Amino acid sequence: MARVLHISEFTKGGIETHLNEVLKYQSESHDIYLMASEQNSNRDTLQISPDRLFLYPYQRKPKYFLKAMRSMQKMLNEINPDIVHVHGTFAGFFLRTLFFLKRKRPVIIYCSHGWAFLMDTLPWKRKLFAEVEKVLSLRTDFIINISNHEYEMAMNYGLSPKKSVVVYNGVSDAPSSDHLPFAVKKEKINLLYVGRFDRQKGFDLLLEVFNEHKFEDVNLYLVGDTVLKQCDYKYPDNAIKIGWVDNSEIDRYMKACDAVIVPSRWEGFGIVAIEALRNKKPVIASNRGALPEIIKHGVNGYIFDFDNKEELANIVRKLSKSKLEEMGATGERIFNESFHSDKMNKQIERLYENAVKKPSDRYSVSINKYV
Incomplete structure (x- = not known):
């Protein structure tokens, strides 16, 4: 000791x-x-x-x-x-x-x-x-x-x-719970962002892409807020702000959605990404930092070039619920092998x-x- x-x-x-x-x-x-x-x-x-x-x-x-x-x-x-x-x-x-x-x-x-x-x-x-x-x-x-x-x-x-x-x-391991924090529209692709609303996390890029492209079949749920300073953002019509959520509750929000999006400009690791994998949720992530070590393109999520925002737009536009579910199951296996x-x-x-x-x-x- x-x-x-x-x-x-x-x-x-x-x-x-x-x-x-x-x-x-x-x-x-x-x-x-x-x-x-x-x-x-x-x-x-x-x-x-x-x-x-x-x-x-x-x-x-x-x-x-x-x-x-x-x-x-x-x-x-x-x-x-x-x-x-x-x-x-x-x-x-x-x-x-x-x-x-x-x-x-x-x-x-x-x-x-x-x-x-x-x-x-x-x-x-x-x-x-x-x-x-x-x-x-x-x-x-x-x-x-x-x-x-x-x-x-x-x-x-x-x-x-x-x-x-x-x-x-x-x-x-994620706590077991079937009680979801909100009802999502099953006919929509429901994406979840979790983290600070700041430049490092690529929050500005995420909103920019969703403001420029009207993803009619997608809802974007935003868990988090600013930390060190307040910023004025323009939120797209299909974005739902939730605010900060206790870490113990994050898994329930992930379970409610189809995939998690991590658009970081720089990222040492990305704990949100492995939290998503343990909940059988694929991750849409930038090609920055450790994210490509966690997410394999087309296997347990998608990787886009941060410097080419159209790559992110194309990925979101082509999302399929059945493919996301399949990648989620693979992601859980990868989590247990490498990120427990x-x-x-x-x-x-x-x-x-x-x-x-x-x-x-x-x-x-x-x-x-x-x-």
């Missing part, structure tokens, strides 16, 4: 799904704590005991950065963890900066959940982000890449192959074991109690 502190910035969205899967699994064999920001984190839906959950005051503004680091330092002093598993770019920057000039430190496992240097931004910014990650990797024991694409790009940008591993995200949470959690557990065994002077005094 080890004392493990998980640290995240925001948890709303896919990161909460991931954290809950890991926390549930590790709570049976480790002494688990979670620290996350008050903003965009839901105390009630994070699956950890309230006395082991710590929310720090935070907004993604420079004046809060030092406050966040001080909160983390205080928690580290109180808990004295053996392993710190840090999630996300900002949390990773705060935490590893604290240890940069210190000789003694706990084991540090870092997962960006989507590299900042792969964002759709200016080349000089991507290079800067990569240089920062390389420097901070000096205070990191293992770096988790959530796809082969992420791993290959990290190697191209010069991160250490000795510290880098690939662990696909995973989710557990059991596989992910066992890989993370082996990573912890290997990190603790590595000879180093970084460990906290308490480590010998758990080895």
Whole structure:
């Protein structure tokens, strides 16, 4: 048993799904704590005991950065963890900066959940982000890449192959429920989008395609909303806004629809895609990030070129309920083989074991109690 502190910035969205899967699994064999920001984190839906959950005051503004680091330092002093598993770019920057000039430190496992240097931004910014990650990797024991694409790009940008591993995200079995959250029109193709309404997720492209093409036989259900800032979008007539839905309810919404659409502009992984597969729903996804590793065109969904929006329009126009149902059954099999949470959690557990065994002077005094 080890004392493990998980640290995240925001948890709303896919990161909460991931954290809950890991926390549930590790709570049976480790002494688990979670620290996350008050903003965009839901105390009630994070699956950890309230006395082991710590929310720090935070907004993604420079004046809060030092406050966040001080909160983390205080928690580290109180808990004295053996392993710190840090999630996300900002949390990773705060935490590893604290240890940069210190000789003694706990084991540090870092997962960006989507590299900042792969964002759709200016080349000089991507290079800067990569240089920062390389420097901070000096205070990191293992770096988790959530796809082969992420791993290959990290190697191209010069991160250490000795510290880098690939662990696909995973989710557990879908809860059984026949109670659907709304009635859909059976004669229509009913598509579901789940996620933030922002540029990264390709939400603007999705609405653009549906506004330009009147898909009379298609309804588009939108689960989610904006997070960091409000945006004015023009919604097509066949779009139905639902708002945020608790992660525990997402499966019921997926079961109600014929397919799930993931039009991301960049995507580290795409947990929504594997949640769809476990519910026997095919996925219409962009060719960005890890999505082509999850979705095989014509097998468990469709892949379109993000830079050619007519490809997406043609796919939507030609959708068939019988073909979607057939691909959904195949998708469930692929999910069980490659993207189940059991596989992910066992890989993370082996990573912890290997990190603790590595000879180093970084460990906290308490480590010998758990080895």
